[in-house]
Amino acid sequence: MFGTPHLRREEFDRAALVHVPELLRVASRLCGSADAGEDLLQETYLQAWRSFHRFEAGTNCRAWLYKILLFTYSAQNRKRARQPFLVDLDAAGETALLVDAPTPDTLTAEAVKAAFDRLPEYFRALVLLVDVEGLTYREAAEALDVPVGTVMSRLSRARGQLRLQLAQHAPESSTGARSGMDVSAQGRARS
Amino acid sequence: MNPDCQHMREMMDSYLSEELSVETNHGVLRHLAACRDCAAELKRRQRLRALLSETLDVAVDVDRARARITHAVDREQRSWQRAGRLGAVAATLIAAVAAAYWMGRPVDAAAYDDSAGDHVACALTYPESTAYDPNRAAQNLAPPFEHIVEAIGQSRGAYHVIDAHMCPYKGRNYAHVVIRGDRQTLSLFAERAERGALPDAPTTVLAGDTLDVHATTRSGYRISAVATRDHRLFLVSERPTDPPDLAQDILRSAVRFIRGLEK
Numbered sequence: 001m002f003g004t005p006h007l008r009r010e011e012f013d014r015a016a017l018v019h020v021p022e023l024l025r026v027a028s029r030l031c032g033s034a035d036a037g038e039d040l041l042q043e044t045y046l047q048a049w050r051s052f053h054r055f056e057a058g059t060n061c062r063a064w065l066y067k068i069l070l071f072t073y074s075a076q077n078r079k080r081a082r083q084p085f086l087v088d089l090d091a092a093g094e095t096a097l098l099v100d101a102p103t104p105d106t107l108t109a110e111a112v113k114a115a116f117d118r119l120p121e122y123f124r125a126l127v128l129l130v131d132v133e134g135l136t137y138r139e140a141a142e143a144l145d146v147p148v149g150t151v152m153s154r155l156s157r158a159r160g161q162l163r164l165q166l167a168q169h170a171p172e173s174s175t176g177a178r179s180g181m182d183v184s185a186q187g188r189a190r191s
Numbered sequence: 192m193n194p195d196c197q198h199m200r201e202m203m204d205s206y207l208s209e210e211l212s213v214e215t216n217h218g219v220l221r222h223l224a225a226c227r228d229c230a231a232e233l234k235r236r237q238r239l240r241a242l243l244s245e246t247l248d249v250a251v252d253v254d255r256a257r258a259r260i261t262h263a264v265d266r267e268q269r270s271w272q273r274a275g276r277l278g279a280v281a282a283t284l285i286a287a288v289a290a291a292y293w294m295g296r297p298v299d300a301a302a303y304d305d306s307a308g309d310h311v312a313c314a315l316t317y318p319e320s321t322a323y324d325p326n327r328a329a330q331n332l333a334p335p336f337e338h339i340v341e342a343i344g345q346s347r348g349a350y351h352v353i354d355a356h357m358c359p360y361k362g363r364n365y366a367h368v369v370i371r372g373d374r375q376t377l378s379l380f381a382e383r384a385e386r387g388a389l390p391d392a393p394t395t396v397l398a399g400d401t402l403d404v405h406a407t408t409r410s411g412y413r414i415s416a417v418a419t420r421d422h423r424l425f426l427v428s429e430r431p432t433d434p435p436d437l438a439q440d441i442l443r444s445a446v447r448f449i450r451g452l453e454k
Contacts, residue, residue, distance in 0.1 A: 009264075009268060012264070013261075017257060017260070017261075020253060020256055020257045020260065021251075021253045024251045024253055024256045025249070025251055028249040028251050029247045029248075029249055032249070033249065034249050034250060034251045034252065037249065037251065038251075038252075038255070038256045038259060041256055041260065042256075042259050042260055042263050045260040045263070045264065046260075046263055046264065046267060047312035049264045049267060049268075050267070050312060050313075050358070050359060050360055050361075051312055051313050051316060051358075053331065053356065054313070054316075054317075054354070054356065064316065067316050068312065068316055071311050071312070071315055071316065072311070072312070075307075075308070075311045075410055102232060102235075103232060103235035103236050103238075103239055104235070105235065107235070107238055107239060107242055108242075109242050109245060109246040110246075112239065112242040112243055112246050113246040113247070116243060116246075116247070127243070128247065130208060131204070131207075131208070131240050131243060132240070132243050132244050132247060134208075136208075136210065137208070137210055142318075145315070145316075145318070145319065152205075155204070156201070156204070159204050162239075163239075166239075
């Protein structure tokens with residue numbers, strides 16, 4: 001009810017502000033800079049505060065904040081790109097690899113960053129949440145508002161695409177030879 | 192690659208994320224002890240994760256970010272408290288003065304963007320399992336909108352109301368009804384018309400009614416807006432397409448409810 005939320009300010013500070021360090025790191029990584037990450041996080045917390053009257057004490061505040069962070073991030077991107085995040089999501093969901101590319105022997109930070117940047121936005125967020133930040137599959141599912149099975153299948157595709165990107169841009173001697181796989185022969189037909 | 196190794200590669204990342212059952216974990220360890228290729232691939236994937244974490248690292252200032260957030264929330268809280276102190280009578284007077292002032296009706300340029308923004312910030316954060324609780328809605332709605340859910344109906348075909356409350360978004364004060372159905376989430380917003388006219392948008396006529404519907408797309412969301420004498424209604428659809436007939440029925444019922452308030 002209007003006017004009620006400010007009564008919960010202490011509860012908001014106690015439940016939500018404790019997650020600032022972790023969410024700031026994720027926001028900055030998503031945006032690629034600390035300044036943009038701070039802007040995103042401030043908007044996320046303002047929106048969380050405006051919706052805090054709906055937050056149920058005792059439920060997972062961290063996952064709730066992640067959910068708002070990701071929606072805020074995707075809404076900002078939609079404004080810039082004039083394109084719905086959900087379209088990206090669906091397109092990404094349909095992209096699958098018939099060949100599971102092996103990870104190259106020789107990995108450099110530059111190559112890993114370039115491969116990560118080439119992933120679709122939705123896949124980047126998934127890999128960041130689970131493989132970098134260490135969220136469980138269930139927590140990622142709550143943050144993205146999808147079933148756990150969907151997280152697992154999309155994460156598998158995201159990781160496969162990341163390895164494929166690395167293999168395609170790695171020196172020839174560093175990948176593929178031992179497994180006999182032709183990493184250039186990727187398939188994208190399976191739905 | 193033999194089927195065991197193929198199966199191992201499929202489970203390898205879940206193993207690294209510690210998401211496997213104890214039994215499956217033991218199976219992985221047994222295979223890794225016997226298979227040098229898979230053990231080597233596991234090390235490469237561990238190295239890939241470490242490099243990802245390292246290369247995506249950004250130096251952040253947590254104290255500064257926390258101070259910015261606290262300041263922004265303080266400012267918003269103060270604006271709510273000021274609005275609350277005005278009280279219902281003062282708010283009515285202000286509305287009357289504003290209505291007089293806006294006889295020439297300035298345009299509320301943020302009308303559509305704010306509706307889409309509140310839809311994202313509020314409606315889309317509801318868990319999938321949320322079910323309508325009339326007591327919660329009664330507690331969180333405020334006059335004159337406390338009967339808006341009964342007016343539009345809790346269920347209409349595939350669409351079901353999952354919650355209703357007042358939403359203090361960016362200084363607005365919407366009655367917000369969250370509706371789910373047909374694999375999408377809809378928001379119905381109702382507010383007093385105190386911010387000026389709706390911006391121009393392609394206009395269509397709402398079937399079975401005499402009101403014009405301003406229909407536009409913002410941030411990928413379809414927004415159908417109707418202005419009555421003293422109020423405005425927005426129906427935000429999760430998909431950038433026209434709402435189907437049932438969604439238009441919801442909007443039509445809401446218009447009738449609002450007109451009833453204005454008699």
